Amino acid sequence: METMLSVEKLGKSFKDKQVISDISFDVRKGEIMAILGPNGAGKSTTIRNIMGIMYPDAGTITFQNNAAQEIPRHKIGYLPEERGLYKNVKVMDILLYLAELKDYPLDKAKERALDYLKKFDLEGKDNVSVEELSKGMGQKVQFIASVIHEPELLILDEPFSGLDPVSQELFKQEIRNLANNGTAILLSSHQMNLVEEMADRLFMMHQGQKVIHGTMDDVKTQYANFKCTIRGENDLGELERLPEVQRVEQKEETAILYLSNDVQPSIWLKSLPDHVVIQELSIDRISLHEIFIDIATNRKLIKEEGEINA
Incomplete structure (x- = not known):
């Protein structure tokens, strides 16, 4: 399976505090790779380094063999944990604006936007301003914005936040559809039950370091x-x-x-x-949720073995 994103021995410090150390993983075409960990584990720092929002002190990030500074941003979609749509702008206008920033054809972007609005039960909301939407509706629009340009790599940071169960199912189906069509997906979420259902592989961090890395089946077999x-x-x-x-x-x-x-x-x-x-x-x-709690609280109730390479 083709590797789309490769992170090698990534390290980052803020003043005297080491936030992440020796972080290495890859994301392959057509797979959902979960990056997990408790608050403060270093997930957001890792994602921000990948996105070029900040730069690592050590290590390398490559996308299709392009170094970090040369990563073609129009090939990457990003749904940040902190939502950032312009509140007084109409839904269609913001979607087309963001597609244009990615050099995506506007006629095709409008067609995709209308299709997604219908799929996400937002039909007729294209001329409504973002500030008039509920939190869940806004989350759907933000998701559409992250995929409207057909990215080859999609980074999703807490995509299920603020969604009701029906909308969560819609997102799960769409994320899996994107992966089935070849999109490489890096998923960060605290909702372990959803991750366990969706992820092909996972990378779990704690205190800035790797603790688990492998396929979901292998992780469950070896660690649970x-x-x-x-x-x-x-x-x-x-x-x-x-x-x-x-x-x-x-x-x-x-x-x-x-x-x-x-x-x-x-x-x-x-x-x-x-x-x-x-x-x-x-x-x-034992569920992925229980493994997560075990690691986050240092209860050490699961068996400890070496890294799973998958």
Whole structure:
């Protein structure tokens, strides 16, 4: 798969504080690459270096073998976390203006804008000023602005912020459609459930450094232990004494049993004593949300292994 963006050994400091250190990843054509981490991890700094808003102290950024200073900006779309549309300008005017800045044909831009407005349930809003839109509507217009020029690389920083569940689904479908059509997408979001559904690979940062890098499947396999959820009236102490159980979280009649590394679920299930009351049972791996919390809070409840290269 063709590499569109390559970040190599990126480093950036502000005064005496090292914000990011030795950050390396790539984004490939037609994939969704998630860059994750708690507040202050260095995600926004990394994205701003990629966009040329600031420049790194160390490392290199290349887009289709072009160095950072030579990156063709008309090939990149960017949805920033801080929204910045001109409030007193009509929706169509701002979209065409931003398309023109990217040297995109205005007749084609208008056609794409009208198509997107219809797709995002904003039909008839082309002559409405941005300040008259709700927060969610404004978010949709900002998204359209980031893709109207058909970018080859799309950087999305918290794209689901302010959206209701229906609009989130629309965005998810469109982001996946763009990837399927060859757009390389770098996605930053704190909504781990959406990232887990969408991302092909992920790069997780903490305190300016890499902690996880790999495909979603490989990350879940290598970093996430299994957990078993049992609904039934059971004694907490008895559950904690079951083999291969590291800890138990119990609320009313539902207990979550976190299992030890490398446990074989099919074998473990057969070892459950007959007296364990099971009204419902499910077993799966720890979610990306739980991995994120574990890393962000240094709880170290997941197993620690080397980097996943994928």
